[in-house]
Structures are given as C-alpha cells and as structure tokens.
Amino acid sequence: MRWEAVVLYALPIHPQATNVSDTGRNETRSVATHIPRSEHSISRVNISPNALKVLYRLKDSGYQAHLVGGGVRDLLLGREPKDFDIATDAHPEDIRKLFRNCRLIGRRFRLAHVMFGREIIEVATFRALQQGGDGNADQHVDDEGRILRDNVFGDIEGDAYRRDFSVNALYYNIADFSIIDYTGGMADIERGVLRLIGDPDVRYREDPVRMLRAVRFATKLGFRLEPATEQPIEALAPLLGDIPPARLFDEMLKLFMGGGALANFEMLRHYNLFGQLFPLTEQSLTHEENHFPLTLISRGMANTDARIE
Structure with a gap:
C-alpha cells in the first residue's frame, strides 16, 4: 500500500524535548501521512447523514472539517460507530452561528453539540498541545499534572498529539475523503496495538x-x-x-x-x-x-x- 507522506510543522509529542524559538514556533517537524480515498475503506455510505450535513456545512463555510476519533477507528475496523465526532478550526461561537440546532457545553473542554432529534453530533475546535508552565490562563494543571481546564485553540497537528491513543487520532477529511495520520494510528490498527501518544x-x-x-x-x-x-x-x-x-x-x-x-x-x-x-x-x-x-x-x-x- 503506497501512502503519500507530507512533511509539516507540527507540535511535538514530548514538549520537554522541543527547541522553541523566540517567536514560540516549535522547531521540530513531523511527518503527516495522507491516505487517499482509493487506499482506505471508509465510505460516506457508512457515515451518519447528520454528521455529513455538519461536515459539509463547515467545509462550505470555509472551515476545515474532519471526522475524528472512535468513528474513524471503528469504520476502518469494519465496525458500526456508536458516535460520530467532528474536529474543526471553527471556534465554538462560530459553530453556534452556523447551526440553529446547536448548544455549547463543557467547562474543561468547550464543545458544540449539534442536535438532530435524538442524535447528537459533537463538534470540537482543534486544541493546542498542553505546554506545561506557559502561564496561559485557559490551561490549568494541578500539582499531580492533571489537566483541569484546557480551552486553548490550536491546529490539527497539535490536536492530534493531545489525543489519547494513536488509533483515536485519525482524521477523515471531508474535503478530499483522505485520512490524515500524524501519530502512526493506521499502522497500530493494522498491528492490533493500543498505544498512548x-x-x-x-x-x-x-x-x-x-x-x-x-x-x-x-x-x-x-x-x-x-x-x-x-x-x-x-x-x-x-x-x-x-x-x-x-x-x-x-x-x-x-x-x-x-x-x-x-x-x-x-x-x-x-x-x-x-x-x-x-x-x-x-x-x-x-x-x-x-x-x-x-x-x-x-x-x-x-x-x-x-x-x-
């Protein structure tokens, strides 16, 4: 299987090992693997029509829109997803303006719930990787290192690295139906391995x-x-x-x-x-x-x- 790899600036998995310039840009690079539609098994036929509505409206409004998390993982494994979650660069207030059937929830993580009857499509803004000791008022960590609140918005790369397991950090891009993999999640799915990022x-x-x-x-x-x-x-x-x-x-x-x-x-x-x-x-x-x-x-x-x- 041939996958196209694109080198992008990315937030690192281990912030302690990062060299940060005076401008705050991370100097490390990460290889993001893009798997085109012809080389993966996910079809829109198996995605909730309501999730597709949300994805397309975000895209048509000029925002990035990706199916992410367990929904992508389960579709790749041939399972029926329980939920369809979406990640975007639109901020929560922007999402609420696009959908009248939307409400914002959460304090630790600010999320948008777009409601279609009993089905709820959860939409989250890309978040930045937690950088300890940066003094940001929107990031709070206790003495044990536990994140208490995290509302710092970021990009898709940082969002991928702050997720828990590599198999949950795969992004299905509605713009071209490709899968974007920053953390080796596709390989872990093939090997049957659960790996913390x-x-x-x-x-x-x-x-x-x-x-x-x-x-x-x-x-x-x-x-x-x-x-x-x-x-x-x-x-x-x-x-x-x-x-x-x-x-x-x-x-x-x-x-x-x-x-x-x-x-x-x-x-x-x-x-x-x-x-x-x-x-x-x-x-x-x-x-x-x-x-x-x-x-x-x-x-x-x-x-x-x-x-x-």
Whole structure:
C-alpha cells in the first residue's frame, strides 16, 4: 500500500524535548501521512447523514472539517460507530452561528453539540498541545499534572498529539475523503496495538481516566497494550482517587454495561485498577473460600454480557 507522506510543522509529542524559538514556533517537524480515498475503506455510505450535513456545512463555510476519533477507528475496523465526532478550526461561537440546532457545553473542554432529534453530533475546535508552565490562563494543571481546564485553540497537528491513543487520532477529511495520520494510528490498527501518544507517565497523570480507557479499548477492540503504555498503569492506579465520582461512574457504565464486563473486570484486576474503584469488593476477593466470591462476580459479569449481546 503506497501512502503519500507530507512533511509539516507540527507540535511535538514530548514538549520537554522541543527547541522553541523566540517567536514560540516549535522547531521540530513531523511527518503527516495522507491516505487517499482509493487506499482506505471508509465510505460516506457508512457515515451518519447528520454528521455529513455538519461536515459539509463547515467545509462550505470555509472551515476545515474532519471526522475524528472512535468513528474513524471503528469504520476502518469494519465496525458500526456508536458516535460520530467532528474536529474543526471553527471556534465554538462560530459553530453556534452556523447551526440553529446547536448548544455549547463543557467547562474543561468547550464543545458544540449539534442536535438532530435524538442524535447528537459533537463538534470540537482543534486544541493546542498542553505546554506545561506557559502561564496561559485557559490551561490549568494541578500539582499531580492533571489537566483541569484546557480551552486553548490550536491546529490539527497539535490536536492530534493531545489525543489519547494513536488509533483515536485519525482524521477523515471531508474535503478530499483522505485520512490524515500524524501519530502512526493506521499502522497500530493494522498491528492490533493500543498505544498512548507521548510519554505514558505524563499522559496518565494529565488524566488518570486514560488508564480505564486503555482497558476498555483493549478489550473492546481485541488489541494488546503496547509495553510502554502498559508499564506505568499499576503504579499510577491510585491517581484514580482524585477523579470526581460522577466521572468514574460514567466510565463504570461503559466498562460494565457495554458487553465486555467480564473481560474488563479481569483486566482491571490485573492492573490493580479494580481495587482503586471498589476497594471493599477487592478486599473480599482476597479471602476466597471454594472460589467464592470470585465465581459469583465472574458469572454475574458473564450473564450481564450475554443479556446485552
């Protein structure tokens, strides 16, 4: 398969290793791989008509418009996407002016929701890669390195590098139907590897929920965790204690009510994540009698999966 590679200025994966000029421009370069329509499997037939409406209106209004994230990943894997998310250089207020059926949400991440009945198309403005210590009022990081708020707009390159996993950082460009890959996500999909973008220790500290997402995506996709992505998880598991309960609850629903409860349960225990979420249950599991209560929980998870399927 022959792909066209274009060299572009890009924000680096590791900001610490970057030489920044007096003008603030990063001196590193990155190779963006452009996969033309003839060399990938995504067809507009499989994209939500409402998502296409949003993409085309953004494009026709002079903005960049890309399908991004899990929708692109799932289409490449031959799966039916649950959601269709869009990334653009239009700012949230610009998006709201284009769509009467739009509302802006979020404080940590300012997003636009374009509503078509029960279907919501989420539109996000390209964001800049987090640069620690830059003093920007719109970027807040706590003492543990966790991002509390991030509303600094950027370009598609920085947006790609600030995403979590390489397989979620692929952009389907509605202008020419190509896929843009800055982080090696296409190769990781072909290899069946889940790889965190950047330094895993830093990225998990920025958002500890990424450890739960690593488990969920690995089991959902049948991918293996790349060694560097896997290595810090057990040591950093206690950071989940700082996450708001409402956000953890949302992740629990995705982990245990999506058809992969048993696999997620076993993988969470393997990386010491389950004990951080359910310490009393984990404690009881360390005192088994005739395989109880582990067998009970495992069978309950398996039955839940069977009902959902």
